[in-house]
Amino acid sequence: MIMELYPLVFEPILKDRIWGGTKLKTDLGKNIPTQTTGESWELSAVPGDVSVVREGAYKGKPLSELLEQFPQEILGRKIHDQFGTQFPLLFKFLDAREDLSIQVHPNDELAKQRHNSFGKTEMWYVMQADEGARIIVGFKHKSSPDEYLEHLNNKNLIEILNEVEVKKGDVFFLETGTIHAIGAGIVIAEIQQTSDITYRIYDWDRVDANGNSRELHVEQALDAMNYNTTDTQKQYTQTLNTGNVMVDCPYFTTSYFPLNGTASVDKDGSSFTVYICTEGEYSFKTDGKSYSFTKGDTILVPAALKAFELSGEATLLEICIS
Known part of the structure; x- marks a missing residue:
């Protein structure tokens, strides 16, 4: 299946x-x-x-x-x-x-x-x-x-x-x-x-x-x-439209992802990714479809979903296991 x-x-x-x-x-x-x-x-x-x-x-x-x-x-x-x-x-x-x-x-x-x-x-x-x-x-x-x-x-x-x-x-x-x-x-x-x-x-x-x-x-x-x-x-950096690592430990890696505009994301499929929206709103686009999320939303991106686009104005936490 x-x-x-x-x-x-x-x-x-x-x-x-x-x-x-x-x-x-x-x-x-x-x-x-x-x-x-x-x-x-x-x-x-x-x-x-x-x-x-x-x-x-x-x-x-x-x-x-x-x-x-x-x-x-x-x-x-x-x-x-x-x-x-x-x-x-x-x-x-x-x-x-x-x-x-x-x-x-x-x-x-x-x-x-x-x-x-x-x-x-x-x-x-x-x-x-x-x-x-x-x-x-x-x-x-x-x-x-x-x-x-x-x-x-x-x-x-x-x-x-x-x-x-x-x-x-x-x-x-x-x-x-x-x-x-x-x-x-x-x-x-x-x-x-x-x-x-x-x-x-x-x-x-x-x-x-x-x-x-x-x-x-x-x-x-x-x-x-x-x-x-x-x-x-x-302490952590806050570079726009990319993940800024805050915590990297054997159990999880969490990055601060300030989104302003559009960011293309490519993953290698080795780990799932979770996004927590702590501020603002954004859309998640993949395979011609778009999904909207806002402050307070937490999403699980399956590892097999490797390429997607994030767009909007939002503060995200990006979590995976590296």
Whole structure:
């Protein structure tokens, strides 16, 4: 069977979160079900949360089914050899109306051993930030399990953590083991390994409507954490109509692609490409057909779709596995 090649868009999987708000609707046009919608999973193969195609020839098909049918066409030969029919990345938008919990993610080895999962290396692109909004990334100075636990138990953990004020366009790369939290007043595009494993360490002593605290994973986090300082913020160039690499790691390569006019793109077919539109609108042209996308749209370009044209005025994040 020959796959019909076109940019695949999926129904967003919307998640209510204690810290969520309404910016996914007001800023990104998502049809949110609650006033505390914290996440829109744009492209996911996490079991129980598998994305479904929104339109075109494969409308209504789950990503997992398409990958069984057309693994090499979608993933590319190299990625298929590495991951079989598993889609290795997860793409989300997050709206933090309140601070997220302070947390850490395990590496591949620990996640495989404990949860039969990938680890969770991730990156953040700040799409919007209120005045004075900040994130927590890593320790201020080299720490230790003892120092960390002492501050955690005394409820002054924040004193030894690195807080960074953020603005639109800031990029942070979080390797596994980096203690972190997204602060209130920020909308983020997140690119990460396919994993839903989070060790929550501290949740600001908050409770839900029923007076219940969320589960913490203090013990599990102890040996998952990197107690060294980390350099997480990434600088990048902004050359028009081409990809400017922001993060290049074994799990994904993400480039900043400022589009103004028309750009012809040629790929070698070794990896799928994902485009996240963080600003503006653009059209995607291939094989005589044109598809329109706007801010808040995430598209999956199958690896077998090698040549296409992007035109419009938009800010795109371009992601592949190199």
